[in-house]
Amino acid sequence: MPxxxxxHKEADDDPGGEVRLALCEAAVAGDERLRVSRLELDRPGPSYTVDTLKAIHATSPGDDLTFIVGGDMAASLPEWRQPEELLELAALGVAERGETRRREIMQRISGLRAVDERVRFFSMPRIDVSSTDIRDRVRAGRPVRYLVPDDVARLIRARGLYPTEVPIR
Structure with missing residues (x-):
C-alpha cells in the first residue's frame, strides 16, 4: 500500500503516488497471494497508520490484522499518532534486523498498553538495501538486478525515474 x-518525511525525488502504486503492482505481479491497495492514495491529507487501520477495519471488521514493521520503526512507536489505538486495531509484527534489538525495542515501547499481548517479534535475513540505495544506483547508472524484482527495474527504466542530476556525455 503506497x-x-x-x-514525517518529504522526498525531493518522489515520483508521485500513482507511479509508486505502479511500482508496487510490478513488485507483486505474478504472486496471487499479494495485492496492492489504493486506500491511502484515495484519502486526502497525511497518511497515518492508525487512520489506515481504522479504514481497513471499516471494510473488513472481522479480520485479525498484523501490521509488519522493522525494529527501527517499532522502537519509534510511542511517537506515532495514537499508538495505543493502533495496537488495538492490529498486532504489531516486528522484524528483528539491524541494530535495534528486541530488548531495546521493548524498553522504548513498554509504556504502551497491551504491548505484551500485541507485539510479536520474528527473525528475517538482513537485506541491506533501502529505497535511497536503489534511487542512488539508478542515478549512477548501476544495476539494481537482484535488489528489486525485474518488473520493477523495467518500470523504473521505462518511466525514466531517478535520472542522473548531471547529464552524462
Missing part, C-alpha cells in the same frame, strides 16, 4: 502523503 502512502499518499507521508506525515
Amino acid at each position: 502512502v499518499s502523503v507521508p506525515p
